Structures are given as structure tokens and as C-alpha cells.
Amino acid sequence: xxxxxxxxxxxxxxxxxxxxxxxxxxxxxxxxxxxxxxxxxxxxxxxxxxxxxxxxxxxxxxxxxxxxxxxxxxxxxxxxxxxxxxxxxxxxxxxxxxxxxxxxxxxxxxxxxxxxxxxxxxxxxxxxxxxxxxxxxxxxxxxxxxxxxxxxxxxxxxxxxxxxxxxxxxxxxxxxxxxxxxxxxxxxxxxxxxxxxxxxxxxxxxxxxxxxxxxxxxxxxx
Numbered sequence: 001x002x003x004x005x006x007x008x009x010x011x012x013x014x015x016x017x018x019x020x021x022x023x024x025x026x027x028x029x030x031x032x033x034x035x036x037x038x039x040x041x042x043x044x045x046x047x048x049x050x051x052x053x054x055x056x057x058x059x060x061x062x063x064x065x066x067x068x069x070x071x072x073x074x075x076x077x078x079x080x081x082x083x084x085x086x087x088x089x090x091x092x093x094x095x096x097x098x099x100x101x102x103x104x105x106x107x108x109x110x111x112x113x114x115x116x117x118x119x120x121x122x123x124x125x126x127x128x129x130x131x132x133x134x135x136x137x138x139x140x141x142x143x144x145x146x147x148x149x150x151x152x153x154x155x156x157x158x159x160x161x162x163x164x165x166x167x168x169x170x171x172x173x174x175x176x177x178x179x180x181x182x183x184x185x186x187x188x189x190x191x192x193x194x195x196x197x198x199x200x201x202x203x204x205x206x207x208x209x210x211x212x213x214x215x216x217x218x219x220x221x222x
Contacts (some may be wrong), residue, residue: 001026002089002140003072006050007033007059008041011080018083019172028089028165031070033062041080058212060159064152074120076140081185084138085178092140101171102141102164104133106181115192116184122196130170138180139156145170156216158206190221 004022006208008130009042011021021173023030034042042052049106053066067075076092084107085091109116110221127133139160149166152159187195 001072002028002074002076002092003067003070004028004030004076005033005063005066005070005077006030006045006064006080007035008038008045008080008128009035009059011038012043013038015080016041016048016050019045019050020048021086022084022089022199023050024089025049026063029071031066033066035062041160058154058156058159059161060089060152060155064154067151069145070143073143074140075143075146076138077135078138078180079136079182081183082136082138083181085176085180087178088138091176091178093175093177095140095144098174099172100165100176101145102139102175103174103176104137104139104164105176105178105180107134107137108181109184109187110181111184111188113192116187119187119192119196124175131173131175132161133165133175136173137184139164143165143174155212157202157212157219158215159201161206193207207216 019030022028030048032045032050032052034052035055036054046052053069055065056063063077074092076098107120109120132141145167148170152163154161198219198221202215205215205218
């Protein structure tokens with residue numbers, strides 16, 4: 001079974017619909033890492049049969065809380081404003097059967113502007129060359145690999161980078177060519193160039209050991 005774990009925070013109810021095709025009895029389960037601030041969205045996921053794991057804390061902490069309640073032998077972490085590729089489930093199974101312990105998909109954005117196409121191109125180059133996919137691409141791993149690496153840590157930002165680095169110490173991580181299509185709202189709100197520079201600053205700060213609290217302020221533009 002594949003456990004699909006989705007963190008939600010102030011999401012609109014309509015996001016639940018994009019996961020309907022992935023709610024397959026006996027093959028998948030959907031768990032919502034819910035902060036409790038969007039009850040209408042929570043109810044829409046419940047109508048799909050999702051289990052709601054509610055609790056405060058950072059995204060990393062909420063994801064780990066849901067992962068510990070998951071029943072599947074494969075964990076698939078995907079953002080609520082992302083749409084996994086249609087063949088995500090067989091692609092995940094194929095990747096893990098070939099010997100990888102973890103993986104991710106490539107990235108595309110819902111809007112097809114030149115700036116966003118460049119951002120996606122860079123993200124896919126980074127993922128392939130450096131083996132460093134981000135959470136908005138959809139991350140998956142074997143349950144035992146998740147346990148071996150220590151799971152998501154209590155981080156408000158860079159929780160995805162942090163766990164990817166540790167998963168790679170457990171075994172091979174493969175980036176698939178199929179694309180997760182993600183909302184570009186961060187880039188449209190802040191401006192593509194400004195958000196890219198902000199992301200690079202946060203990533204550099206993470207590697208330099210800057211505190212999670214300061215990284216979150218940088219990420220929010222404060």
C-alpha cells in the first residue's frame with residue numbers, strides 16, 4: 001500500500017479534488033497533515049476517505065506525525081497545491097522495484113510564462129545533477145528508509161532538503177522524468193526573480209547552519 005501524505009495550511013477546498021483519482025481502496029490511503037485552520041478543506045478530504053492527522057507545529061513536524069500513523073510500506077509526500085502525474089503510483093512502484101529507496105518527480109508549473117519555465121528548468125537540473133529535489137515535486141520513499149534516516153525533522157522550511165540529504169545516505173534516490181504540476185503562487189505573489197533569490201538565500205543559509213527561525217523569516221521575505 002502507498003500512503004499519500006498531504007500537508008494542508010489555509011488551502012481552498014477545491015484542492016481535494018485533484019487527489020480523487022489517487023484514492024484507491026486497498027492500494028492507497030490518504031493522510032492529511034492538518035494544522036486545523038481550514039475546516040472546509042478538511043471536510044472535502046474526509047469525503048474522499050482521507051484520514052485527518054491534526055496537530056500544531058511546523059510542516060516537518062506535521063508530516064512526521066502523519067507518517068508515523070501511515071499504514072503503507074511506501075510513503076508519498078505531496079503538497080496540497082501540487083498535482084502528481086497521472087501514472088504516479090505505478091511510477092513509484094517501478095522506481096522502488098528497480099532498487100531505489102526513495103525518489104521524486106520532475107517539476108512543472110500551472111502557468112507557462114517564460115520566467116516560470118526557467119524556474120522549472122533550473123529545478124529539474126538541480127534535481128538531476130545534484131540529486132536534490134524539493135517537496136513541491138512530490139517525494140516518495142520506502143517506509144524502512146524513512147525510519148532509517150530519522151524522518152522529517154521539526155523544521156518550518158528546508159524540511160524537504162533536510163530529509164532528502166538523509167535519505168541519500170540510506171540508499172539510491174531517483175528523480176523521475178514525469179512531472180508534478182505545481183501552483184506558482186509563491187512566484188506570482190513575490191515576483192519570480194525575487195522568489196528565486198529568496199530561495200537561494202534560504203538554501204545557502206540552511207547549509208551554513210543558520211537557525212530555522214531566521215530561515216523562515218527570510219523565506220517569508222522578512
